[in-house]
Amino acid sequence: MSNPRSGRLGSAAADLRAFGAAGMKEWRLLRRYPSLMFGFLFWPIVLPVAYVLQARGYAGDSTAALDAFAARTGTSQVAGFLFLGWAAYMWISMILWGPGTALRTEQVRGSLEALFMTPVSRLVILFGPLVSQVAWAVWMFAIVGTVLVVFFGVAIAPLEALRALGVIVVAVPALYGLGALFAAVVLRFGEVHALVQGVRGVFTVFCGMSFPIVLLPGWAHAVALALPPTYLIGDLRSVLLGSSALVGVLPDLAILLGLGAAISVLAVIAFLRTERYARRGGSLASY
Amino acid sequence: MSGHPMEPVGRTGRRASGPTRGPAIEAVGLVKEFERGRRTIWQRIRGEADQRERFRAVDGVDLRVERGEIFGMLGPNGAGKTTTMRMLATLLEPTAGSARVLGIDVVAEPREVRRRMGAVLSDGRSVYWKLTARENLEYFAALYHVPAAESRARVTRALETVRLTDRADDYVERFSTGMRQRLVLARALLPDPEILLLDEPTVGLDPQSARDLRERVVELRGEGRTVLLTTHYMEEADQLCDRIAIVDHGRVVALDTPTGLKRTIAATEVVRLELSGGEPESAVLDRLARGGSIAHSARENGALNVTIHCRSARDFVPAAFDAARATGATINHVEVVPVTLEDVFLSLTGRALRE
Amino acid sequence: MPGRSALKAEARAALAIARKELRIAVRYPLNAVNEVLQPLYQFLLPSLLLGATFLVGGRAIGLEASAGTSDLAGFLFLGMIVGGLVGTAFWEIAFSFKREMDAGTLEPAWLTPTSPETLVIGRAISGLVISGAASLVLLGIGLFVFGASFSPGIWLALPALLLAAASMIGIGYLVASMVLLLREPSFFVDATNFLFAIVSGVMFPVVVLPVAVRWVAYLLPTTYALDLLRVHALGTRPLLSPALEWILLVLLALGTLLLGRWVFGRTEHRMRVKGTLGQH
Ligand SMILES: Nc1ncnc2c1ncn2[C@@H]1O[C@H](COP(=O)(O)OP(=O)(O)OP(=O)(O)O)[C@@H](O)[C@H]1O
Ligand SMILES: [Mg+2]
Numbered sequence: 001m002s003n004p005r006s007g008r009l010g011s012a013a014a015d016l017r018a019f020g021a022a023g024m025k026e027w028r029l030l031r032r033y034p035s036l037m038f039g040f041l042f043w044p045i046v047l048p049v050a051y052v053l054q055a056r057g058y059a060g061d062s063t064a065a066l067d068a069f070a071a072r073t074g075t076s077q078v079a080g081f082l083f084l085g086w087a088a089y090m091w092i093s094m095i096l097w098g099p100g101t102a103l104r105t106e107q108v109r110g111s112l113e114a115l116f117m118t119p120v121s122r123l124v125i126l127f128g129p130l131v132s133q134v135a136w137a138v139w140m141f142a143i144v145g146t147v148l149v150v151f152f153g154v155a156i157a158p159l160e161a162l163r164a165l166g167v168i169v170v171a172v173p174a175l176y177g178l179g180a181l182f183a184a185v186v187l188r189f190g191e192v193h194a195l196v197q198g199v200r201g202v203f204t205v206f207c208g209m210s211f212p213i214v215l216l217p218g219w220a221h222a223v224a225l226a227l228p229p230t231y232l233i234g235d236l237r238s239v240l241l242g243s244s245a246l247v248g249v250l251p252d253l254a255i256l257l258g259l260g261a262a263i264s265v266l267a268v269i270a271f272l273r274t275e276r277y278a279r280r281g282g283s284l285a286s287y
Numbered sequence: 288m289s290g291h292p293m294e295p296v297g298r299t300g301r302r303a304s305g306p307t308r309g310p311a312i313e314a315v316g317l318v319k320e321f322e323r324g325r326r327t328i329w330q331r332i333r334g335e336a337d338q339r340e341r342f343r344a345v346d347g348v349d350l351r352v353e354r355g356e357i358f359g360m361l362g363p364n365g366a367g368k369t370t371t372m373r374m375l376a377t378l379l380e381p382t383a384g385s386a387r388v389l390g391i392d393v394v395a396e397p398r399e400v401r402r403r404m405g406a407v408l409s410d411g412r413s414v415y416w417k418l419t420a421r422e423n424l425e426y427f428a429a430l431y432h433v434p435a436a437e438s439r440a441r442v443t444r445a446l447e448t449v450r451l452t453d454r455a456d457d458y459v460e461r462f463s464t465g466m467r468q469r470l471v472l473a474r475a476l477l478p479d480p481e482i483l484l485l486d487e488p489t490v491g492l493d494p495q496s497a498r499d500l501r502e503r504v505v506e507l508r509g510e511g512r513t514v515l516l517t518t519h520y521m522e523e524a525d526q527l528c529d530r531i532a533i534v535d536h537g538r539v540v541a542l543d544t545p546t547g548l549k550r551t552i553a554a555t556e557v558v559r560l561e562l563s564g565g566e567p568e569s570a571v572l573d574r575l576a577r578g579g580s581i582a583h584s585a586r587e588n589g590a591l592n593v594t595i596h597c598r599s600a601r602d603f604v605p606a607a608f609d610a611a612r613a614t615g616a617t618i619n620h621v622e623v624v625p626v627t628l629e630d631v632f633l634s635l636t637g638r639a640l641r642e
Numbered sequence: 643m644p645g646r647s648a649l650k651a652e653a654r655a656a657l658a659i660a661r662k663e664l665r666i667a668v669r670y671p672l673n674a675v676n677e678v679l680q681p682l683y684q685f686l687l688p689s690l691l692l693g694a695t696f697l698v699g700g701r702a703i704g705l706e707a708s709a710g711t712s713d714l715a716g717f718l719f720l721g722m723i724v725g726g727l728v729g730t731a732f733w734e735i736a737f738s739f740k741r742e743m744d745a746g747t748l749e750p751a752w753l754t755p756t757s758p759e760t761l762v763i764g765r766a767i768s769g770l771v772i773s774g775a776a777s778l779v780l781l782g783i784g785l786f787v788f789g790a791s792f793s794p795g796i797w798l799a800l801p802a803l804l805l806a807a808a809s810m811i812g813i814g815y816l817v818a819s820m821v822l823l824l825r826e827p828s829f830f831v832d833a834t835n836f837l838f839a840i841v842s843g844v845m846f847p848v849v850v851l852p853v854a855v856r857w858v859a860y861l862l863p864t865t866y867a868l869d870l871l872r873v874h875a876l877g878t879r880p881l882l883s884p885a886l887e888w889i890l891l892v893l894l895a896l897g898t899l900l901l902g903r904w905v906f907g908r909t910e911h912r913m914r915v916k917g918t919l920g921q922h
Contacts, residue, residue: 606651
């Protein structure tokens, strides 16, 4: 204990344990509310299917319309294109809802103050709830992949799957950074629901869940290029549907990592400021 | 358990509303059975036998509440007080037995009953936070079928009764717990009810607000209304109620005026002793029993705690010291208190009201 | 035998509920804005942009083949209005029982002489007012921003919307019963609301549905209301003969209202026996 080095190590280990505990708590919550589990099975399938059906309506029996789609998106695999877009959308929703609501619930319940008073690192509080969500992301992409292969005849080779995994891993810092940033903002201003809707809306409109971003007008295209989900979706489609190698999307991945670093730093700053604000006696978002 | 004499209430000088036909509330053999545990969808699909255990939350309650009295139900957690209230309030259908409110059957004509009754029950202690107090009451007045022409006056009067007139146009989210509780009481007054059911009206209130609310309840009786309330606080029951039913395990174990209940204990004072040493224990207790009756004794951390009911502590305490000396025991601590409903409960059930 | 004055009292109670809901809605202005914006960004823009991916020379020739109109925006905006109607039944009528239960304000309402059915009707009034207003705003946006164009015949389909609204009150009773019975109804409501809306053809012409699912579509009042709306406003090919659709719409409105009221009554009774009325 007297040795500062071992103290720091000990506290890091304790933080790690706290991380585990936070993840465990989330996991228990999911098990307690089976409807959440149903949701994780239902939405990754039903939401994309609705858009696939819509695409069927747009195509009619016209090959010209299908050709137009292929020309604009670079693939003729409509289902694959849509499933990947919406899978990314749902992953992002999960990331936005999870930590934001988790922290907010603690705040409303009054247990956040207690959490602040424990010696646990602020990073654990901020990123802890995200840990359990990794499992769900894996689960969701697995479902989406299975449905694509089994029902829509999309061939996914093992190597392609690995590349997709690579893209997903590279996207993690950026997306989780967004989640944390979002949580900090929610804590300060409340209104999780409206905020999630708004942010998700921005992503849906700009990041190309259901369409290629080349369709967007110039200014909107520029906005799209500043948002991490755009790269995630675009690159997933390239490696899985366009059989492009990871090298082909390397510049994109570098941007994604850069955005990830920047957003994470921003999130930590925002969170610390929120906390300081609370400590100076300004109450956080009132319920 | 019936059979207790239901003596007419002794208080006088109260205006009874309407012709005094029969009691305000009358329950006969009221029973409510619940199922404990859940039957999962899996168990249903596989057609497994129903493993849920049925138990009686209310097990044959007979009550007769006279018009114009404050009648209390006192009992420990899970005794079945709220369940009884919910049956009288028509929110719950009895498994067996019958109940009439102002002569109207609660199962056959629930809406007629609701028209004449105001209730504050434990789960519905809430109002709309984004509305003002007045807006809340106007809304509920319409639900109580208060005629449009009367609504304003009725709301204003309810607000006056609970002393909220000056905050009437504030959003409820800015109210304190006590004010919110009073607003909920005001809501129950909207139908101008002859009968009020209040389930633990003062729970969660600070002593000042609780006293204030009790005063309101007494005023309501003054207006000729009948109040049936439940409580955990025996002081509250003692002060407020004309008559009290002590409820345990879904049954009424005693029913009388507070004084009458306390009279069932042949004592006026209770002495609590803490002794050490002295044996055998039975010898100590035998000696002590000469001066009063031993209600309770238990050993804790080597010390012997004894509760004795006696006519006069002035006589008993010196005798107790003599008894201790004679058996080689030492009295470490003496406490003398007047008999309370708690002691009545203890002597009836062998358990304390609050565990 | 409810007398006239009793009916009048119930009507006043229903209006009071609607007024209360509207008051609260107005006090959360952000939600009101969301009411209009959300369908735009959550449904309309992604659908429109996906549609744009299939355009050939600026024309939606595929949609023309499957639905009989190339007015992509018009097609989707009308779908969105019916989607709003569906959402009203599921969320504003049915799920609001859960919200009130959580807030502890359901039991006090249940303690009044007002009939539980009136609690549903009151919410239906406010819900329809809100979704009606949002629909008008959205239609305006469709017309002036997205270049949808409707034939004046659209007014002929208004009764179809009203019949569908009546039907959706019946569906509201049914879903409300589920909300009262389930411990965690939000997933159920969310999922069934979505399925109900898309199977009615909100996002695409019903003919693209797999045959088995299309039969479900034929059972939904909103399928016919939306079809008639599109037939009159855009000249799409009707699903069945319009006369038959009108008849089915009337029958479905009556059927759902009767069934819904019956189920809701049974549910209330069951809860009164089990002791879960107003509790949670
Ligand atoms: N809806 C229900 N389903 C199953 N059991 C119930 C239900 N409502 C109450 N109970 C059970 O019935 C018993 C009596 O409960 P009740 O609420 O009437 O007690 P109480 O005397 O009001 O207690 P308290 O002082 O804690 O308020 C308890 O064991 C309770 O768990
Ligand atoms: Mg109780």
